[in-house]
Each structure stands twice: as structure tokens, then as C-alpha cells.
Amino acid sequence: MKRRDPLLIVDGLRVTFDTPRGPVAAVRDVSFVLGREKLGIVGESGSGKSQTGRALLGLLARNGRMAARQLAFDNVDLLRAGEGERRALRGGRISMILQDPKFSLNPVMTVGEQIVEAFRVHANVSRREARLRALAMLEAVHIREPGHVFDAWPHELSGGMGQRVMIAIMMVPEPDLLIADEPTSALDVTVRLQVLALLDDMLARRGAALIFISHDLNLVGSFCDRVLVMYAGRVVETLRADELQSARHPYTRGLLACQPRVDGDGSDLPTLDRDPAWLR
Amino acid sequence: MSRASAIEIAGLDVTFGRGRRAFRAVRDASFSVTAGSSFGLVGESGSGKTTVLRALAGLLPPAARIRGEMRLHGEPLRPARSRPLRRRLQMVFQDPYGSLHPRHTVDRILGEPARVHGLDSIDRRIVDALADVGLDASFRFRFPHQLSGGQRQRIAIARALIIEPAIVLLDEPTSALDVSVQAEILNLLQRLRREHALTFVLVSHDLAVVSHMCEALAVMRAGEVIENAGVETLRADALRHEYSRELLQAAQGYRTTPAGMPPAER
Amino acid sequence: MSAVRAWLLVDVPRSRWQARCQRFFLGWLAFRQNAGAVAGLAIVAALVAAALLAPWISGSTGVVPDLGNRLQPPGAAFWFGTDELGRDIFDRIVWGSRITLYIVGLVTVIVVPIGLAVGVVAGYVGGWLDSALMRLTDIFLAFPRLILALAFVAALGPGLENAVLAIALTAWSPYARIARAEALTLRHSDFILAARSQGIPHHRVLAGHVAPMCMSSVIVRLTLDMAGIILTAAGLGFLGLGAQPPTPEWGAMIALGRDYLLDQWWVPAFPGLAILVVSLGFNLLGDGLRDVLDPKSRS
Numbered sequence: 110m111k112r113r114d115p116l117l118i119v120d121g122l123r124v125t126f127d128t129p130r131g132p133v134a135a136v137r138d139v140s141f142v143l144g145r146e147k148l149g150i151v152g153e154s155g156s157g158k159s160q161t162g163r164a165l166l167g168l169l170a171r172n173g174r175m176a177a178r179q180l181a182f183d184n185v186d187l188l189r190a191g192e193g194e195r196r197a198l199r200g201g202r203i204s205m206i207l208q209d210p211k212f213s214l215n216p217v218m219t220v221g222e223q224i225v226e227a228f229r230v231h232a233n234v235s236r237r238e239a240r241l242r243a244l245a246m247l248e249a250v251h252i253r254e255p256g257h258v259f260d261a262w263p264h265e266l267s268g269g270m271g272q273r274v275m276i277a278i279m280m281v282p283e284p285d286l287l288i289a290d291e292p293t294s295a296l297d298v299t300v301r302l303q304v305l306a307l308l309d310d311m312l313a314r315r316g317a318a319l320i321f322i323s324h325d326l327n328l329v330g331s332f333c334d335r336v337l338v339m340y341a342g343r344v345v346e347t348l349r350a351d352e353l354q355s356a357r358h359p360y361t362r363g364l365l366a367c368q369p370r371v372d373g374d375g376s377d378l379p380t381l382d383r384d385p386a387w388l389r
Numbered sequence: 390m391s392r393a394s395a396i397e398i399a400g401l402d403v404t405f406g407r408g409r410r411a412f413r414a415v416r417d418a419s420f421s422v423t424a425g426s427s428f429g430l431v432g433e434s435g436s437g438k439t440t441v442l443r444a445l446a447g448l449l450p451p452a453a454r455i456r457g458e459m460r461l462h463g464e465p466l467r468p469a470r471s472r473p474l475r476r477r478l479q480m481v482f483q484d485p486y487g488s489l490h491p492r493h494t495v496d497r498i499l500g501e502p503a504r505v506h507g508l509d510s511i512d513r514r515i516v517d518a519l520a521d522v523g524l525d526a527s528f529r530f531r532f533p534h535q536l537s538g539g540q541r542q543r544i545a546i547a548r549a550l551i552i553e554p555a556i557v558l559l560d561e562p563t564s565a566l567d568v569s570v571q572a573e574i575l576n577l578l579q580r581l582r583r584e585h586a587l588t589f590v591l592v593s594h595d596l597a598v599v600s601h602m603c604e605a606l607a608v609m610r611a612g613e614v615i616e617n618a619g620v621e622t623l624r625a626d627a628l629r630h631e632y633s634r635e636l637l638q639a640a641q642g643y644r645t646t647p648a649g650m651p652p653a654e655r
Numbered sequence: 656m657s658a659v660r661a662w663l664l665v666d667v668p669r670s671r672w673q674a675r676c677q678r679f680f681l682g683w684l685a686f687r688q689n690a691g692a693v694a695g696l697a698i699v700a701a702l703v704a705a706a707l708l709a710p711w712i713s714g715s716t717g718v719v720p721d722l723g724n725r726l727q728p729p730g731a732a733f734w735f736g737t738d739e740l741g742r743d744i745f746d747r748i749v750w751g752s753r754i755t756l757y758i759v760g761l762v763t764v765i766v767v768p769i770g771l772a773v774g775v776v777a778g779y780v781g782g783w784l785d786s787a788l789m790r791l792t793d794i795f796l797a798f799p800r801l802i803l804a805l806a807f808v809a810a811l812g813p814g815l816e817n818a819v820l821a822i823a824l825t826a827w828s829p830y831a832r833i834a835r836a837e838a839l840t841l842r843h844s845d846f847i848l849a850a851r852s853q854g855i856p857h858h859r860v861l862a863g864h865v866a867p868m869c870m871s872s873v874i875v876r877l878t879l880d881m882a883g884i885i886l887t888a889a890g891l892g893f894l895g896l897g898a899q900p901p902t903p904e905w906g907a908m909i910a911l912g913r914d915y916l917l918d919q920w921w922v923p924a925f926p927g928l929a930i931l932v933v934s935l936g937f938n939l940l941g942d943g944l945r946d947v948l949d950p951k952s953r954s
Contacts, residue, residue, distance in 0.1 A: 129684045130664055153567035154538065268434075297433035298594055298639035305643050324567060331642035367572035369601035371640060372624050377576045378601070381569035446852050451782075475854030488845035492867050494674050501863070502853040527667045530674040535666070545849075552853065 114184065116286060116318050117143040117165075121178035124160045124169065124342075135160040135173075137342040143286070147312065147319045149329030149350065152339035153364075158322050161339070162288045165320075166199050183285065201231060204279040208291040210271030214263035220247075220274050221259035224281065231282040250277045250307055269300035273307060280311055287312065290322045305332055326353070326364050338364075341388055360387055393462065395424040395556055395588040396445065401457035403440050403449065414440040416612040417457070422605075424462070427582060427589035429599035429606035429620075431636065437612040438592045442558050445590065446480045461556070476506055479549035483561040485541035489533040495519075495544055496529045499551050506552050518547040522577060539570035543577065550581065559591045563598065575601060596640045600624055608633045685947045692943020698936025705752040713746035718901040726919045736921040738912060744921065747903035748929050754904045755933060758819055758888045759881055765823035770830025771873060775866050777831070778838025779857075789835065796828040800887060808896040815888075815904070818897040822887050826880065830873055837869040871948035878941030882934035889930050905930050 124136035136157040141148070152158040164175045180187040182198060190198070207213045215223055224243035228234055234242065247255035250273040263271065272292060279287060292308070293301040309332070312319055323329050329336055330353040338346040338361045346358040356362050363381040403415040415437040422428040432438040443449050445459060447470040459466040461478065482488035489498055499515045508514060516526050522543040533541055542562060549557055562578070563571040575598065582589055593599050599606050600623050608616040608630060616630040628634055668674040686692055705712060715721075721741035729736040735744035777788040804821035811817045841847055842865075850860050889906025891897035898904030900911070905926040912923030 129681060153569060299433065299635055302639055302643060326568070327642040364568060367569050369572070369575065369595075369597045371597045371600045371637065372626075373597075373601055375579075375601055375620075377579065378572040380572050380576065448848050448852055470854070472854040472856075475852060478852075480849065480852045482845045482849060484845060488849050490846045490850075490864055493864075494671060496671060501850075501855060501859075505853070505855050505859070527669070530668040530671055532674060532678065535668075548849070548853070 115142045115144055116183055118179055118181040119143075119165070119177065120180070121176075122161065122164060122180065123176045124157065124164050125174050125176075126170070127172045127174070134342055136164065136175075139339070139342070139344055141337060141344065141347070143318055143320065145316060145318050146335060147309075147321060147333040149321045149323065149333035149336040150339060151323060151326050151329050151336055151364075153324060155341070156339040157342040158324075158339050159290055162205070162290050162320060162322050166203060166205055166288060167195060168205070201282045202284050203286045203288065204282065204284040206272075206275055206279055206287065206289040206292045209295045210266070210268065210275045211263070211295075213275055214271060216263050218263075219259070220261050220263060220266070224259075224274075224278055227278050227281040246277045246281065247274075249280075249311070250274070251303075267300075268296045269304055272296060272304050276304070276308060276311060280315070283315055284317055286318045286320070288320045288322070291324070292321075293328070294323070294325075301328075326361075327368070343388075345387060358387075359384065393424050394421045394460070395426075395462060396422040396428075396590065397458070397460040397463075398441070398445075399458045399460075401441065401444065401459060402455070403437070403444055404454045404456075405450075405452070414612055415444070418607075418609070418612075418614045420607045420614060420617055422588060422590060424588055425582075425586055426605065427591060427603045429603035430590060430592045430609060431594065431596060431599055431606055431633075432609035433594055433636075435611065436609040438609045439560060440612075441609070442480070442560055442590065442592050446478060446558050447475065448480070472506065476552050477555045478558065479552065479554035479556070480558040480560065481542070481545050481549050481562050484565050485538050485545055486533075486565070488545050489541055489548075491533055494530050494532055495536075498533075498544060498548055502548060502552050508552070514551055518551040521550065521581065522547045523573075537570075538566050539573060542566060542570075542574055546574075546577065546581070550585065553585075554587070556588045556590070559589055561593055562591070564593070564595065571598075578602070594636075596623065596637050608636070682947050686943055689943040689946055691939045692946070695936045695939025695941070695943060698932060699940055702752050702756060702933055702936070705749050706756045709749050709753060713743070713749045715743055715746045717742055717747040717750040717903045726915065726922070728919070729921050735925040736919070738908070738922050739915065744908075744925050747908060748905070748926060751903040751905045751908065751926070751929070752933075754815065754898060754902065755885060755888075758815070758822075758885065761816075761819045762823050762826060762884050763877060765820070766827045766830060767873060767877065770827040771834050771866055771869060773827070774831035774834025774836075775838045775861055775869060778835035779842055779861055779865055781839075781842070785835070788831070792828045792831045795825060796832075798825050800825040801890060804887065804891055805894075805896065808891070813896045813899060815898040815902070818888060818891040821891075822884055826884065829880075830876065833872050833876055834866075834869040837872060838865050841865050841868055875941055875945040875948055878937055878944055881937035881941070885930060885934055885937070 120140045122136055122139045123134065126133045126135055139157070139161055150158045150161060160169070163169055169175060177188060182203065185194070185198065187195060214220070221240070221243055224246060225236065225239040228239035228242050229236070232239070232242070244255045244259060247258055252258050252270070252273055258266070258270065258274070266274065289308070293304050296304060308319070321329060321333055330350050333350050336348050336350050336353060337344050338348070338358065340360050346356060346361050348356055354365070356365065360381070366379045367381055369378060398421065399419045401415055401418045402413065405412045405414055418437070418441060420428070430438045430441060440449070444455055445466070447468060449455065449468065455468060496515060499518055500511050503511050503514050515529060519526060519528055524540065524543055528536070528540070536544065559578070563574050566574060578589070579602065581587065589602070591599065591602055600620060603620055605619050606623060607614045610632050616628060616633050618628060622628060626637070628637060662673065663677055663680040668677055719742070724733070724737050724741040725739060727733050727737040733743050733745065735748065737743055738747070773788050773792065777785040800822065803825050804818060807821035807824070808817050847860065847864055850864050888897055889909070892904045892906025893910040895910065898907050900907060908926040909923045912926070915922040
């Protein structure tokens with residue numbers, strides 16, 4: 110594929126959930142085009158940022174429905190593709206990293222076995238070969254003693270270590286697109302930066318794109334290339350990350366202003382007045 | 390200045406378990422909190438900050454061994470707490486989804502502690518407590534699942550305040566909330582502290598929140614207090630300990646390290 | 656109708672009563688999705704209705720012999736036929752529903768409070784008390800239910816109350832285990848810690864905070880257990896150790912009817928069918944309730 114082509118085209122994505130009180134729209138008409146870049150999707154809880162990521166992977170809850178005018182990954186129409194083709198894409202070329210490694214790693218398999226299995230499924234290699242590659246992969250995610258971690262059980266890992274292992278597993282199929290939903294929110298602040306640095310490194314090495322879903326405007330602004338700001342299921346503003354401080358939309362400006370600052374003076378923080386006009 | 394200490398902790402040591410499996414969660418921690426001020430306890434998971442808070446609140450399991458001294462307005466604090474003592478020291482928990490009983494209405498959540506402590510005119514107190522945290526009376530008969538995270542945390546604060554404590558222990562009160570809601574809750578806490586002359590002990594990993602809220606802070610790591618400082622030191626970026634500075638850096642977003650390579654796992 | 660619905664679904668309840676109704680209604684909406692559960696509820700409701708309306712549904716008291724109509728086959732006059740003493744089997748089954756309900760009620764009243772109290776105290780307090788109470792539970796868990804019931808009835812004499820008492824005595828232990836498991840996890844939850852830090856006394860925390868959270872698993876387990884309890888009661892009746900003739904207890908009816916199994920099949924078949932349907936009803940209901948109430952099975 111040509112490097113210039115957009116990797117993912119999302120046009121008019123809608124996600125609706127059926128509840129006892131009637132249908133609830135979680136994502137309303139979200140459109141964006143993703144190249145080989147790090148795209149941040151920022152919003153508060155209920156903004157639809159997570160459901161956008163889940164819809165792209167076909168991971169909506171059972172009462173959820175999605176619709177779009179166009180949804181294309183690398184020129185494959187995801188709306189019309191067969192179930193098999195979609196599953197192949199989602200397992201192989203699109204991967205997802207979730208918030209808490211505790212819930213995404215299988216608790217009854219050692220870390221090594223899980224990486225080996227991923228290699229055997231996606232790369233179709235022998236057990237010996239898979240083991241060697243798994244050890245190399247653990248080294249690639251900057252784990253000092255890969256042999257030691259290989260034999261460890263998921264519950265023996267710290268949060269940061271667990272998230273490194275998750276990144277390793279997700280990188281096995283050499284995906285073109287990684288969707289990370291709050292990948293560092295469960296981690297300690299100092300570990301957070303190490304994991305992000307690792308993620309950055311892995312993406313650069315494979316030339317893969319990233320959709321980084323987070324509530325943390327500062328973090329996304331400093332890590333990604335471009336930022337989509339979501340509010341109540343819509344994209345209210347799209348910005349280059351380095352232009353975040355000069356955001357135009359009052360919602361984005363409000364979000365930036367209401368964060369406490371280390372060098373602030375302790376006076377009351379400005380709060381966000383939600384304008385009903387933003388919903389239109 | 391004759392501002393008395395509301396809380397004094399000297400050489401506090403907390404150990405869980407016995408023998409070979411013993412784990413010293415807090416090691417020789419000391420700090421004191423001026424009455425009417427707000428004190429920040431900063432650290433990452435496993436630093437022992439929550440254990441210190443629970444020791445103060447009298448919520449450690451009976452098997453935990455506590456040594457050292459804890460004083461409340463000069464009186465020693467022991468693990469066994471009388472009801473009047475509990476009343477003076479209230480706590481707000483981190484997770485607003487877990488700290489309210491899922492089957493109790495707001496009415497009961499606020500009414501029960503008031504009733505247990507033998508307060509009068511409970512109905513009026515409930516309505517006042519709701520108003521105090523910025524909620525109108527229509528919230529009174531809702532269940533927690535009908536409230537947003539920020540509203541729940543307001544209820545949790547109202548529950549702590551309805552029995553008129555002198556000291557409120559705040560365990561990461563805003564880390565589970567959106568930033569815009571965090572701002573509202575932090576403003577609310579500051580206002581309540583002024584109006585009710587409260588003393589706060591705030592546990593957080595976020596130095597920005599601590600800088601905003603507190604007059605003094607202690608940084609904890611692996612059970613030890615590694616630095617005691619006033620907030621001016623923090624705001625002037627003059628924390629001494631290397632780890633404190635690392636925390637401060639982390640609070641300010643992602644920067645690639647000079648070499649361009651991620652630091653290895655320690 | 657829609658006004659009631661709106662009142663039930665409104666975002667802001669205005670009173671304690673409305674809040675409570677609302678929670679119940681949302682549970683009902685979820686329950687209604689499960690066709691089997693609704694069928695189970697219908698069966699159990701029919702059982703209750705039959706018990707309440709027995710004098711009006713049935714044409715006789717079901718105990719007076721009518722030797723002129725012995726062993727009539729099912730037909731227009733006698734829907735389920737008559738037994739060896741000429742009593743209408745349909746009427747006897749209708750009256751028997753009262754006995755079944757009585758068994759169900761009595762077992763519930765004994766088993767739930769004992770099991771809940773033992774389990775919640777053991778789980779919440781912990782330590783040696785937990786060990787002592789759980790060993791006691793183990794002892795009762797190890798008794799074979801029917802054998803103990805036999806011994807009990809042998810000592811106290813046959814009769815429905817003694818049979819139920821024997822069943823209840825062996826049935827409470829699983830509830831204690833369930834309640835303890837729930838209480839163990841609840842003990843460390845924030846809302847229990849919050850209650851303790853507020854100085855709410857232990858007995859109030861136990862009764863008002865811990866026990867309600869254990870109730871749903873206990874109710875589900877109880878409904879699922881009901882089938883077994885009804886069967887055991889019927890078994891005791893069959894052995895002649897439960898309800899005594901001429902009481903129209905379903906198990907005893909099968910026992911008396913087994914002599915006619917080959918030639919007059921309806922005599923044992925219809926009470927058997929009644930036991931089957933009611934047991935099935937309780938099982939289906941329990942399954943549905945679990946989906947609604949049990950927090951662990953919720954996605």
C-alpha cells in the first residue's frame with residue numbers, strides 16, 4: 110500500500126444503545142481520517158470516546174448498534190466486509206490495548222505461553238521458534254530479565270510490567286493500527302511515562318498508527334500528533350497537538366483551564382459551563 | 390503563632406502479617422498537621438499513604454500491628470475507637486462507585502450516621518447537608534446508581550460532614566472523576582473547609598492537586614516519608630528529593646527523554 | 656397505564672416509596688426478557704392461586720370417600736379421575752397445593768434467617784468465630800438429608816411439621832456458606848469501611864449493610880432449592896413419614912396410588928405431574944431471578 114493513502118476512514122459513525130428507557134445515542138456522527146500518525150481522542154466520561162474505539166473493533170455490548178456512511182480500513186470497506194474478513198483484520202492488522210492489564214491477560218496461563226500462543230496463531234511458526242521470538246519480544250518491550258518474566262504468572266507482574274506484556278502481545282501480529290483505550294490510567298504516574306515511551310518506540314519501529322483514547326488532555330497533547338476532542342458523542346474540535354493551548358472551542362478551553370496547576374495560587378478553579386448549543 | 394497541631398504522627402510503623410510473610414507497609418513515618426490547614430500525603434501505589442490514612446481513621450484490620458504515636462489534638466489515638474472519637478474524624482474514599490451502599494437511598498446514607506450519633510432534626514440536616522454540597526432536595530430519594538460520579542462524591546462528602554467532624558481524611562477524592570468535575574469538587578472542598586473550619590488530610594498521587602489544595606505536604610515512597618515540605622517549596626519547583634522531582638515531572642505530561650529511548654524498568 | 660409507567664421511570668423519585676417501586680420495576684423489566692422465568696413465575700403464581708382459591712376451584716374437600724365412584728378414569732365429570740376411595744384427584748391436587756405451599760413457606764422461614772445470620776456473622780467477624788461457625792455448618796452439610804429426616808421423624812413421630820423441620824435442619828448450611836462468601840468480600844468494600852468509620856455499630860452494619868447485599872444470592876439459591884425440598888417432602892410422604900392420610904399431600908398420594916400404576920395410571924400420575932410442574936416452575940423462576948438479582952452474573 111502507498112504510504113500516502115489514509116489508513117482508516119471513518120465517516121458519520123453512530124453508535125446507539127437500546128435501554129429500557131429507549132435508545133440512547135453514544136456516538137453521533139463522528140468522522141475522521143487517520144494516516145500513519147498518533148491520534149488522540151479526548152473527552153470526559155460519557156463523551157463516546159471509548160465507544161468509538163470499540164465500534165471500530167466491533168466490540169460493542171450486545172444492546173449496541175452501529176451505523177456509518179463509510180468505514181474503511183486500508184481500502185477495505187468494513188461495513189460490507191464478511192464476518193471472516195473483518196475478524197482477520199481485527200485480530201491481525203488492528204489491535205487493542207485496554208486500561209487494566211489485570212483483566213486482559215489470561216490468569217491461568219504464564220506470560221510466556223500467552224505470547225507464544227499469539228505467535229503461533231498469527232505467524233504460524235513452530236513452538237521453538239515462537240518461544241525464541243517471544244523472548245525477543247519481551248526484550249523489545251524493555252523487560253530486563255525476559256526469561257524470568259516469560260515464566261511468570263500474570264498476577265505476579267506489577268501494573269507497568271503487565272502493560273508492557275500486553276503491548277508485546279498486541280505487537281505480535283505486527284498491526285498497522287493500535288487502538289489504546291486509557292492504556293496508562295491504571296498505572297502509577299512515573300511508570301506511565303515509561304510505558305508511553307515504550308509504546309512510542311514500538312510504533313516508530315513498525316510504522317504503525319495509534320488511536321489513543323484518554324480523558325487526560327495534557328497527556329494526549331504531549332504524546333500524540335493530533336487530537337480529537339469529543340463532547341456528548343460528537344467531535345467538537347480537531348487540533349494539532351502542539352496547538353492545544355490555542356484551542357478555539359469553549360469546551361476544550363474550559364477543560365484546559367479547569368485543571369489545577371502545580372504553580373497555581375490555590376484560588377478557586379474555573380469550572381466548565383456546559384452550553385446546550387454545543388450539542389447541536 | 391499559636392496554631393495547635395490537629396494531628397501529630399511520630400515514628401508510625403504498620404506491619405501486616407507475621408514472621409516471614411510480614412510486610413512493613415509504613416516505616417517510621419512522622420508529620421504533623423496544623424489545625425485548620427490542609428495537608429497533602431503524596432505517593433504512588435505501595436507507598437503506604439493510604440495505610441497511614443486508614444491508621445488515622447481506625448480502619449486497619451485487627452491483625453495489623455501499629456507502633457509509634459498518633460495524636461489527635463494532643464490526645465493519643467488508639468486502634469479501638471469510641472463513637473464520639475469516630476465522629477471527629479471522617480473519611481471520603483477514592484471510588485465514589487464503591488463507597489456508597491448500592492441498596493441505600495441518599496436519604497438513608499445521610500440519615501443513618503446522624504441518627505446513630507443521636508443528632509436531632511434529622512430531616513432538616515439531610516436537606517442542609519445536600520444543599521451544602523450543591524445538590525437540591527430532589528436528590529434525596531435517589532439510589533447511588535441514579536447519580537453521576539461527581540454527584541456520588543458530593544454525597545460521600547455530605548455523609549462525612551453531616552456528623553460535624555473536625556478533621557476530614559480524603560483518599561484521592563477526585564482521581565476517579567473527570568477533570569471538569571474534579572475542579573468542582575476541589576472548589577467545593579475548599580469552600581467547606583473555610584466554612585466549617587475543617588482540617589484536611591489529602592492523599593493523592595497528583596502533585597498539581599496537592600499544590601492547589603494544601604499548605605504542606607509529605608512525599609512517601611515504599612512506606613517511608615522521604616520529604617516534608619511547605620507548598621511554597623513545591624510551587625517554586627524546589628523539592629529536594631530526586632523522587633519528588635520525578636513525581637513532579639510526571640505530573641506535567643509526556644516528554645521524550647534526551648536520549649530518545651525509554652527508561653528501562655527498575 | 657402510561658402515567659404509571661412514567662412515574663416508575665422518572666429520573667427523580669420524590670419519595671422513599673417511589674424510589675423503591677422504581678427499583679422493583681426496572682428489575683421486572685429485566686426479568687420479563689427471560690421467557691422461561693416468566694413461565695416459572697406463572698406456575699408459582701398458579702400454585703399460590705390454587706392454594707388461596709381451593710374452596711372455590713374444587714367441588715369437594717378431597718378427603719371424603721365416595722365409594723360409588725371408585726377409580727373413575729379422567730373425563731368430563733372428574734378431570735383427573737378418582738382414586739381408590741372415589742375422591743376426585745383434581746380436587747385433592749388443588750387442596751394439596753396448600754400443603755406444598757406450607758412446606759415451602761415453613762422451610763423458608765426457618766432456613767433463610769438461620770443461614771443468613773450464621774453466614775453473615777462468620778464472614779464479617781472472621782477469626783475463630785468464623786472457623787467455629789463454619790465447622791458447625793460443615794457438620795450439618797455432611798448429614799444425608801433424607802436419612803436425618805427419617806431419624807428425626809422416627810424420634811418425634813410422623814407428621815408434616817416434623818418432616819419439614821428435619822428438611823430445614825439439613826438445608827440451612829448451604830445458605831450460611833453463600834452468605835459467608837458474600838460477607839467476606841463485602842467486609843473490605845469501601846461502603847462497609849465507610850459505615851464503620853462513621854461509628855455505625857456492628858449490629859447495624861451487619862443487619863442493614865451486609866445482610867441486604869447477601870439477600871439476592873440467598874433468594875436465588877432458595878428458589879432453585881425449592882424443587883429439591885418439595886421432592887424430599889414428597890419422598891417422606893411417599894414413605895409414610897410426612898403428611899398422614901387422608902391429607903392430600905402429593906407424595907403420599909403417589910404412595911397410595913402406586914398399587915394402581917398399571918391399570919389405573921391416573922391415580923399416581925397426576926400428583927406426580929403436579930410435583931414435576933411445580934418443581935420445574937421454581938427452577939425456572941430461580942434461573943430468571945438469578946439473572947436479575949445476582950450481581951455476579953450481570954455483564
